[in-house]
Amino acid sequence: MDGVRSADGSAGKQKNSAAPKAEIGVFETVRSLHAAQRHLVRLVPNVRTATGGGSPLERLERDMELPHVIDAEGAEDATLRARPVPGAPIPAIRAFLDGTQRSQVLGWIGAFPLVYGTSGAVVRERIDRRLGTWRAPLVQHRIYAPLAYVAREELEGALGGMLEDTTRPAPDGTIAAPHPTLLLERATLAVSRDRERLELTLAERWCAERGDDPIMIDGGIGSSEAVAQAACAIGVVKSHRSLYAEGDALGVVLALGKGERSSVIRIAPRARSEVLSWYLRLRDTEGRDALWGLVRVEMCVIDDAKITARADEISRWLLAESSPLAAPDPRWDRMAYGIRSAEEFLRATTN
C-alpha cells in the first residue's frame, strides 16, 4: 500500500483494490499534514513536529541541473532549420495531462527531517470546448524519511506502506550523507518521482483506452515506453535547461519566429525511450527573451517519410492551444490552458 488513491477514495491501482481496512485507516490518517503529524506524535516517540505548516520545499533554493546544450541527431533534415508550420491552427487535442506535487517538512526525529509529500495527476478531457476530469485523478500522500538514520521499525509500524525511505542505498551500496539539506532534497526528488509515476500511470491508461484521441502531456513522454510509443501522446516541454541544439542549430532554434518550428530531431536521454522532438514558437518574441513562447514537442518515433506531415499537424494543434491564455500562471507564454486547468484542479483537490 503506497497511499495512491483516486480522488473518489477508491484505490487508484489494481494492486490496492483489496487493501486491508487497517491500511485504509492509515491512509486516512495521512490525508493532511496535520493529520499525519498527530498520527506520528501518537505512535512514534521523539518526533518533533514542525509548526506553521511550512513552505513547500519546491520553493526552496536547491542545486539544480545546470542549463546546458546537447547535440541531437536530425530526423527530418540533415541540418536543423526553421520550418513555417503550414495551414491554420486546428484544435484537435482531446485531453491534457499534468501532475503536481507539494513537499513540506512534517517534523524531525533528532536532526533528521521527515517530509510530507503530496503528489497527484489528472487528465482533463475536452468535450464541447469545456474541460472535465477523465476518470478519477490519482492522488498520493506519503511520508519521506531517512530510515537509515532514524528508528525504522517504529516508523514502519506507524505508517506501513505510506513510508518512503530517502536513504536507499545507491547501486554501489552507498547511502546519502546525514546532511539535513541533502536529505530534504532527496525527499523532494522522491516526491517528484512519485508525481511522475502517477502521471505516467494515467498517460498509459489513456493511451491504452483512447489511443486515437491525442493527449497533451506536460513534459516529456520518454520515461514510459508505452507512452513514448503511443501515437496519441504528445509531450510538451516548457523548461529548457537542456537545449537539444548546438552551434548554428541553437541559433536557429532561438531565432524561430511565431508559428515556426525547428526540424525534427531524435532524442534519447539516459534511461528514457527514444522519441522524436522539435521546437515550436507559440508566440511573438518581440520585446521578449529568446525562450519566450518556445516549447519542445515530443512524439513517438514514426517512419521518416511521415515525420514532416505529422510534426506539422501536431504543431498546428499546439498553435491552436495558444488561446485562451493560461494566465495568470507566469509560464502562460508556453503553457496550454488545458494544462493549467489540470494544475488548478489538482491544487483545488489535493491541498
Add this chain to the structure above:
Amino acid sequence: MTAPLGLVVATERTPNTPHQFQFWTAIDSPVGIGTIVRVDGRQPVDGHIPHVYGVVTEGFSYTDLASPLFDVLGHDGDPGQAAFSPTERAEVRLYVAAVLRHVPEEPLQPVPMGEVFLATEVDVAVALRMDSYLREDANTGIPVGIYRSGGMDSAIYLDAEFLVGPEAAHLNITGVSGLATKTSAVEWLMASLFAHFPKSKGSVAAVCFNVKGPDLCFLDLPAELEETDRAMYETLGVPCAPFQNVRYFAPYKADNVSLNTLRSNEELLANVQPLTWGLKEVLQFAEVLLNRDDVDAKADALIDFIKERVLDRDFEDRVLKQKHRVRSFADLEGWFKDLLSGLEDQGSEHWRTHHVATIRKVRNRLSNISTRCAGLVTNDGHTSDLPFGDFADRAVYVVDVALAEEDAQDLIFARVVSKLREHLERRDLGVTHVVVFVDELNKYAPADGPDTYVRKMLLDIAERGRYLGLVLFSAQQFRSQVHRRVVGNAGTSLYGRMDGDELSTPGYAVLSAATRTKLATLSKGQLMVRHPHFTQPIFVSFPRPAVMRGRDGMERYPQAADVPLDVGVLRQLRRFEPALTLAWVQDVIGLYEEEDVLRALHATLAHAPEKAGAYFKAQFRKIVGAAPAPAVARTPLRALPDDDPYAI
C-alpha cells in the same frame, strides 16, 4: 432522490451565517434570483440532519482570469477570435441565498456545508411556513400567485389572518405606471380572496375607489384570457370568471342627470347608481372641504351650532322672520338670508355670540360646497348612498370618483370610509370584513405635505382597521413617498416593476443588488411578495384578472355623451322600465322646471320602483301641485259699439 443542484461553500473571508449562505452550481443549472433551494446538512445536530431553506438573492459569475487584459491578449484584441478558442475558460456560478427557514429551528446555527437541491413543492410550503396555515382543518391560505422554478409550479398562499386580520392586515402594492400591473394584481387578489376566504372567518366585501381611468369600471364583465392564465386559475383554485356581484356608484355631472363615470354606457347602467348627498351628510364632514386657513375656531363653533341646533330641526329665533327646518343647501341658504336680513334690520353685529362677519364667512364657505361638489352634493337634500348596513358577502362596491373634482373625491373618500368604520364598529354593515382599495396613495397619503383629513383617515385604517375588519389595499407608484405609517402597517407588500430611482431610496436597501435589478426588470404579471410568514421576499407570477380591461371596456362600451335633460331622464328611468320612450318623458316633463324634474327623478331612483314611469310621473303631481285653474268666462265692463273700427 433528485440530483443535487449545487454545493454550499464558505471561506474565512465570506463565511456562511445563520441567515445567509453561498453555493455554487453547474453553469447550466436552473437557478436564478428568487429561486428557492434546500440545503441538506451532512452532520446530524441533536440527532437530526439539519435542513435549511433559502432564496437566492445574489449571483456571481467569474472565470479564472486574473485580469481582463489576459483575455484581450489571448485573442489579440479581436473579440471575433474568441469563437475559435478551442477551450472555454473555467467559469464559476456562485450564488448567495438568504435563509428562509431552518428545520429544526433550534439550535440556530450557521448554514452547514451540504448539498443544495431545488426546492420541491413541499419544500416551498415548508420554507415559507405555509404549512402552518394550509392545514386541512384550518386552511386560511389565499393564493397570491405561482412560484416557478426548474419546470415546477408551486402555488404560493398568503395567510388570510395576516391579510385581512386580525393578526396583521392590509396590503400595499407599488410599481411604475403601466408595467407594474398594480390594478391587475389587486383585482386578481380580490378574486382570490373571495374564492378562498374561509366561511368560518366571516364574510368579506370590497369597496374600490376608482380614482383614475376605467380600470375598475368593468369588473363584472369577462376578459379574454389565454390558456396559460386559465391554467394558473385552475392551479390556484380560483374561478376564472368576473366578479358576480358588483355595484357602481358615481356622482352626477354638474347637470345632475348624467352620471360622472366612464361606465356611463346605457348597456351597463343596470348596476350603476348615483352617489349624491345632501346637506346633512356633507356637513358631518365639512372639515374635509373647508380650508383650515380661513375657517377658524369661531367659524367652527358656528358650524357646530348649525349641525346640532339647526340642521333637520324646527328652528325659531326672534331675529328670524319665519320658522326654518333646514334639510338642504337651499334651505340653509334661506336660513342664512333670513338671519342676516334680521340682523341688518336690527342693526346688530352679533347673534348668539357669533359675529356677523363669521356668519357671512360660514355662509360663504358652506354655500360654496354645493358648487365645488356639484353633482355629488344636492341642493334638494336628496341622498343616494352605498348600502351601508346591507353589504353583501363577496360583493364589490366600486365608487367611481375618477372624473370628480378633487374636493369631491376627498369628501367621498372621507365619508364612505367613516361610514364603513361606524358600521363595522357596530357590527351592522352586513359583512364582517371590508377591503378598501385606494390607488394613488402618493396623492392621498403622501409622506410629506399637509396633514389632510384623508391622510388621517388612511392612517387610522392602517393602524386600527384590522381590529374592525376594515382592511386597506393600497397602491402607488412610489412607496418611498407614501406616509411611513401607512405602508409600514401593511402586513403584505407587493412589488411590481420598479423605477430605478425609487429602488435607490433607503427603503430598498435591505434588498440585494440583484433583487433590486430583478425588480427593475420584472415583466407584467410578476410580483415580489413580502408577507409576515415569509422571512424573505418571494417572486411569483399571477394570472391576468378575469375581468375586462379598462381599455377594452372603453372600446366596447364607450362613454355616453352628454345629453339633454329629457334624454338623461329617460336613460335613468329605463334601468327600471325599459319600455319608456323619449316622447313619453318629454310629454311628462315638458311643462316643468328642471329643478322639479330632477327632484322627481331622484325620488324615483331612490325608491327604485318597478313601475318607474308611473312613480316618476306621480312625483310631479305631488310636487308641483294642482293643475292650472279652469278658464273663467269674463264679462266685458261695457258693451262695445258695433261700429267701433278699432274693436277686435
